[in-house]
Amino acid sequence: MKCPRTRTPLKKVSVGKVPVYISEACGGVLFENQTLKSFECPNDKRGKALATHLSQFHSELADLKERVSCPLCIDTVMLRRFYSPLHAVEIDECPGCGAIWLDTGELEKLQSLMLSEKDRAILRHELMKEHEPIEIKGAPHKHDNWNRRSDKIDALFDIASYITRGW
Template identity: 25%
Template sequence: MICPVCNESMIVLELNKVEVDYCTNCSGIWLDRGELELLYSIDESENELQKLFSETLTINEKSYKCPLCRKRMKKSKFSNSELVIDKCPENHGLWFDKGELEKLLTLQSNSSSEKILTLLKEMFSYNKSQEAE
C-alpha cells in the first residue's frame, strides 16, 4: 500500500493480532474498516467507536486521498476532543498521522487500548517528547 501523505510504500505490522499499514517515512498508520474495533476487541457490528467520529468542515489541514479508492478523505473529529483524523468517504478505513492513534487510544481507554499503547511505545518509541517536536 502507498502512503497517502508521502507516497512511500508502507509496511504491514501486527498490533494485537490486527495487521495495520505503517509508513516508515512519516510514521502514519492506516487502519482498514473494522480494524479499530478489532484493536479495541469489540464487535465491529456494534459500531461504537465509529459513532464517536463526527465530520468537520472547519479544519485548515491538508486532506489526503484514501490509499484504496483514491477519493479525498474527510476530516473527522473524535468525540469531544481536538483530535482530527482522516476518514475515507467510502468507509474503507482511517488514516492516523504520527501520534494520533496513540492519542485516540488514550482518550478511549480500555484494557485492549492499554495493551496496544504499550505495543506502540515499544515498536515506534512513542513518547510525549517526540509528539512535541
C-alpha cells in the same frame, strides 16, 4: 499502497493477527474498516505494541490540515472528522471503504482519551440520571371522560332501538 502524506510505500504489519499498514517515513498508520476499535484501548497489549512501534518513526509533517487521498481507493479524498465528542483527535476517514488514516502521534492521543470499562459505566449511569424522561401533566380536559360517555350513549341508543322496534 502508498502513504497519503509522504507517497512512500506502506508496510503491512500484523499486530495480534490484525493487519494494519504503517508508514515508516512519517509514523502514520492506516486501519481498514472497523479495525481501529482493536487498537483504541490503552490497556490492550495490541494497542500498546502498535503505539510503541509507531513512535520510532515519528516525524513532523508540514500541514496536517491538508486533505489526503485514500491509499485503498486512490481516487477518493478522505474526510477530516473528529473521532470523539471531545474534539481532541481529528482523523482522516475514507467515505468509500471506511479506512481510517491516523497521522503520527494521533494513536497515542486517541488512546489517552479512552476510558476504562468502569469509567464508562459510571459515565453512562450519570448521563442516564441527567437525561431521565420528564413527565409533563396538563390540566384535565373536558373530553377526558369520553370513554365513559360513549358507554352511556350506546346504552341510550340501545334503549331507543328497543322502543322503536316495539312499535
